[in-house]
Amino acid sequence: MNRLSSQLNQRKPLLTSEQWARLISDLVEELRRALADLTTLSALMVEEANRPGAVPDDRLAQSLNHRTRELQVLIEDASQFVRLTQGQVSYEVHTIPVDDLVGRLEIALRPTAWAREILIGTKTGKGLPEIMHTDVDILLRTITHLVDSVACFSDREVSVWIGASGGRLLIRVKSDRGSEGLERMEALLRPVSGAASYRPRKSGARALALLLSRELARSLGGDLAFIQGSPAAYELGIPLAA
Numbered sequence: 001m002n003r004l005s006s007q008l009n010q011r012k013p014l015l016t017s018e019q020w021a022r023l024i025s026d027l028v029e030e031l032r033r034a035l036a037d038l039t040t041l042s043a044l045m046v047e048e049a050n051r052p053g054a055v056p057d058d059r060l061a062q063s064l065n066h067r068t069r070e071l072q073v074l075i076e077d078a079s080q081f082v083r084l085t086q087g088q089v090s091y092e093v094h095t096i097p098v099d100d101l102v103g104r105l106e107i108a109l110r111p112t113a114w115a116r117e118i119l120i121g122t123k124t125g126k127g128l129p130e131i132m133h134t135d136v137d138i139l140l141r142t143i144t145h146l147v148d149s150v151a152c153f154s155d156r157e158v159s160v161w162i163g164a165s166g167g168r169l170l171i172r173v174k175s176d177r178g179s180e181g182l183e184r185m186e187a188l189l190r191p192v193s194g195a196a197s198y199r200p201r202k203s204g205a206r207a208l209a210l211l212l213s214r215e216l217a218r219s220l221g222g223d224l225a226f227i228q229g230s231p232a233a234y235e236l237g238i239p240l241a242a
Helices: 003-010 017-049 058-085 098-108 110-116 136-151 179-187 203-219
Strands: 094-097 119-124 131-134 157-165 168-175 223-227 233-239
Touching: 017 058, 058 203, 094 098, 098 110, 098 119, 098 131, 098 136, 098 157, 110 119, 110 136, 131 136, 136 157, 136 168, 136 179, 136 203, 136 233, 168 179, 203 223, 203 233
Parallel strands: 119 157
Antiparallel strands: 094 131, 157 168, 168 233, 223 233
């Protein structure tokens, strides 16, 4: 067992029992909605295909494909989160030039920008180290999950700043909605009750993506912090040497 995987057995749980109950309730509801949507779209496509002289409607196929992809991502995130919390993820630590890491990150963020129809701008701070020792694939997954979560609470742009301090790589992510968007995002992890509580339609999936980013960061010996301010930001800190 390497140092990264051994850390998984030395941490406190991310969620209380009440938070687990809320997350599972949200996820179950979203799975129900997704399956209902897939059933409806499939029935509409069959009905359309059986109509004499009907011209195929590409919008139905696109909607079906989109909802299917969302369901696949939700199931994969849930599966990965369970594997992480049970210490069933293997790690491969490599040395990578930080400039290469930044380039790979920009490429990895393109699907999120396209899917969310949003601009993702990346900037680097001064004094970045030349190299880093870490599991590059897991680090990129950590950042992309975080950026995707923030994108859900942004209008047109997400900013990603990459720097270093105290032997750690720092990634700071902000929403163009400022503090309001990120505070609503952070609120997804708080146990809530009552019909008047704010719960977005995809609360479970968004909370899960944020939790997955935090758990991945912790598995690399780092952390993900919500920084209140004007504007608020999420800051990911990962050791430069695993």
